[in-house]
Amino acid sequence: MDSNAVALAVAFKNDPLFFGGEPHAAKKQGTMGSPAEATPVSARLDHEGGNATSSVLRFITCGSVDDGKSTLIGRLLHDTQQILEDQLCAVAQASRKRGFDGADLSLLTDGLEAEREQGITIDVAYRYFATPRRKFIIADTPGHEQYTRNMATGASTAGAAVILADATKGLLPQGKRHLYIAHLLGIRDIVVAVNKMDLAGFEERAFEAVRAAFAAFAAPMRIPGLQFVPVSALGGDMVVERGARLPWYRGPTLLELLEGIEPAKAAAVRPLRFAVQLVQRAGGERRYLGRIASGAAHAGQEVIALASGRPSRIKAIHAHAGAREFARAGESVALTLADELDISRGDLIAAAADAPRASRELQATLVWLADAPLEARGRYLLKHTTRTVRAKLAAVNYVMDVEALEPRIGPQALAMNDIGHVSLELAQPVFADPYTEDRATGAFILIDAHSHHTVAAGMVR
Amino acid sequence: MNFDRSHLDWLESEAIFILREVAGECARPALLFSGGKDSLVLLRLAEKAFRPGRFPFPLLHIDTGHNFPEVIEFRDRRAAELGEALHVRSVEDSMRRGTVRLREGESRNAAQSVTLLEAIEEFGFDAAIGGARRDEEKARAKERVFSFRDGFGQWDPRNQRPELWDLYNPRVGAGEHVRVFPISNWTELDVWQYIGRESLEVPSIYYAHRRPVVRRNGLLAPVTALTPARAGEQVEELSVRFRTVGDVSCTCPVASVAGTVEEIIEETVATRVTERGATRMDDQTSEASMERRKREGYF
Numbered sequence: 166m167d168s169n170a171v172a173l174a175v176a177f178k179n180d181p182l183f184f185g186g187e188p189h190a191a192k193k194q195g196t197m198g199s200p201a202e203a204t205p206v207s208a209r210l211d212h213e214g215g216n217a218t219s220s221v222l223r224f225i226t227c228g229s230v231d232d233g234k235s236t237l238i239g240r241l242l243h244d245t246q247q248i249l250e251d252q253l254c255a256v257a258q259a260s261r262k263r264g265f266d267g268a269d270l271s272l273l274t275d276g277l278e279a280e281r282e283q284g285i286t287i288d289v290a291y292r293y294f295a296t297p298r299r300k301f302i303i304a305d306t307p308g309h310e311q312y313t314r315n316m317a318t319g320a321s322t323a324g325a326a327v328i329l330a331d332a333t334k335g336l337l338p339q340g341k342r343h344l345y346i347a348h349l350l351g352i353r354d355i356v357v358a359v360n361k362m363d364l365a366g367f368e369e370r371a372f373e374a375v376r377a378a379f380a381a382f383a384a385p386m387r388i389p390g391l392q393f394v395p396v397s398a399l400g401g402d403m404v405v406e407r408g409a410r411l412p413w414y415r416g417p418t419l420l421e422l423l424e425g426i427e428p429a430k431a432a433a434v435r436p437l438r439f440a441v442q443l444v445q446r447a448g449g450e451r452r453y454l455g456r457i458a459s460g461a462a463h464a465g466q467e468v469i470a471l472a473s474g475r476p477s478r479i480k481a482i483h484a485h486a487g488a489r490e491f492a493r494a495g496e497s498v499a500l501t502l503a504d505e506l507d508i509s510r511g512d513l514i515a516a517a518a519d520a521p522r523a524s525r526e527l528q529a530t531l532v533w534l535a536d537a538p539l540e541a542r543g544r545y546l547l548k549h550t551t552r553t554v555r556a557k558l559a560a561v562n563y564v565m566d567v568e569a570l571e572p573r574i575g576p577q578a579l580a581m582n583d584i585g586h587v588s589l590e591l592a593q594p595v596f597a598d599p600y601t602e603d604r605a606t607g608a609f610i611l612i613d614a615h616s617h618h619t620v621a622a623g624m625v626r
Numbered sequence: 627m628n629f630d631r632s633h634l635d636w637l638e639s640e641a642i643f644i645l646r647e648v649a650g651e652c653a654r655p656a657l658l659f660s661g662g663k664d665s666l667v668l669l670r671l672a673e674k675a676f677r678p679g680r681f682p683f684p685l686l687h688i689d690t691g692h693n694f695p696e697v698i699e700f701r702d703r704r705a706a707e708l709g710e711a712l713h714v715r716s717v718e719d720s721m722r723r724g725t726v727r728l729r730e731g732e733s734r735n736a737a738q739s740v741t742l743l744e745a746i747e748e749f750g751f752d753a754a755i756g757g758a759r760r761d762e763e764k765a766r767a768k769e770r771v772f773s774f775r776d777g778f779g780q781w782d783p784r785n786q787r788p789e790l791w792d793l794y795n796p797r798v799g800a801g802e803h804v805r806v807f808p809i810s811n812w813t814e815l816d817v818w819q820y821i822g823r824e825s826l827e828v829p830s831i832y833y834a835h836r837r838p839v840v841r842r843n844g845l846l847a848p849v850t851a852l853t854p855a856r857a858g859e860q861v862e863e864l865s866v867r868f869r870t871v872g873d874v875s876c877t878c879p880v881a882s883v884a885g886t887v888e889e890i891i892e893e894t895v896a897t898r899v900t901e902r903g904a905t906r907m908d909d910q911t912s913e914a915s916m917e918r919r920k921r922e923g924y925f
Contacts, residue, residue: 220632220633220636221633221636221637255903277765277768277783277784277917278917278918279784288768288783288784288786289768290760290764290767290768291760291767291810291811292767293760293761293811293813295813295815299633300633300816302811314788315788317788317790318788318789318790321790321791322790322791322792442643442646442647442649442650443646443649443650445676445679446679447678447679448678454646454675454676455643455646456639456642456643484674485673485674485677495636495639496635496639497638497639497642497643497646497674497675510650534788546797548793548795549793550793551647551650604791605791608790608791608793609793610790610791610793610795612795612797617795617797617798617799618787619787619788619789619790619795622788622790
């Protein structure tokens, strides 16, 4: 350890208690201030194996205002020893400046001046931590209703969601919205962390009441991996450590739940989808550069090239290290085909036996992200895989009432944060699968052709 | 130590995809290459994305004129080895033009934004690929992979484009551009593990070496011709290495005995201070230094 770190560690030790100065927190703080006593990080990072798909879990955290989300993330990072002394010092100083008694861990995650000034989270932020089991990427999204677009953004790349609920308040409209959006964006593993158990006397009854309310609301969505865990982010109970105050709960801690989530197998077992990013001439051959969106590619495989609809076979799969027999979902490679076909960026190479159909009309669910509403006269670009085409609204079929989980028929526009079922007309075809079957080829965005803003997240129905 | 490094495959594949999207979507991109470790990783990723072809973009370095000579030598050699075009634009030229005016003793670090924006305008670049990572700094944690800059090069953190799935939106109007960060999701540890796995050469000052330093504001400030010791400061010669390399006037080494990448990885795992916290004077000015610089067009 270098001398700078020692100086900072000493400075930190003399700081006021974190987490409002509970006895439990005091013990924690002592451990952190003395790195020699902490679990050796090398031991924590010694991995036991695993594979490329399970080694990273991206998850989103969402909560209503004052659910304690920032504190929970601070606690997760803190108890897995990801927060370094200079960050803690900065938080301690900032907390003092703002007149807090202890250190406000939410300051760790609020990165923008305006956020710190107003004590709110404005924009999605990404956090990183690792345990011996896997690397985690957190998309930390704000809870305000007007920032629903940020939640959709974070959820779009997430494999799991942690939804915060307040044990003393139960299921609020915000919680319904979070659950619905996470589900809509195709997240199969959703953990409801029932927080502030300390304010609910650590009573099982309080936890069960929240669980029952969420489970009842979620029932029609048939979420495959819906789990619940009681926590106190403030005290650290059941986040990383079990603590001693929730003896009636015998399930895994929040971190254990996150470590145990299996990556979705869906992409791996799908038929091949390979969107061409670039075409390269090399050694008299045309190489198609791209990433396997779903399924797997192997040499000799029968494929079909879209838009042309022409069949061929995969001649070879090239990676930087050389030719390969096989490549799976998520891998960036270059393909050559047995036949000379006219293929360019935006085309799709798909399994011949199970290719998507080309469509110039899409039925889709949209999450509207922009100030200006979706309108029939609006000019939009639709980006789907690597293909961008002009699009216009044909009809708004209904707008979802998220809290009632019921469609409202009648509106012919979508406003910011609306979720609606629409029909779109496209200037050229796209080769799409239903989003519920394939997140990679079922997703699209709409871009305002004039302002270039990203105005909607779209999911093909 | 027996690290599982399969997460590096995931990070690498994502970064290659992003680089290819830039090439597919942007008319005139450039890759910002300083000779530092993050931009070295970018070059490796570009090789994996585009070889046996040429890079579909030139390299661009904004030189403050106050860089460590080992890094500049390395920058030129690496570009030559790759056979790719390297443009260097200098803060000193901006000072001569009068577009950069510094107070006596002020660091040239923040002034790089001016020179960078001038270079982007001169070449008509519509995308500048950089090696910034979200784990570096809390304003960076809010950054998009494709991050829009307006006609003044400004970043508006409160009005960023939503970025969904891997459907990046690089569309810009005349005079506007995007910054692209292919290693957004990498941590300092990931970078060193990747450098180790790929056997990448890095400038010598990343490894432990003896160097005169003074202790200043909890940092070890290097003593050079440009940055002499101040009155009353005691110069010590310590074994140090740089965790980040930037302008001499604001970049500090850390105490270290790591002579190999594996040893750097071990120190990185065990460290209790962030990369920028241990090394950057420019971030100590205020809680929002990075955000303010970025708003004005910084990397």
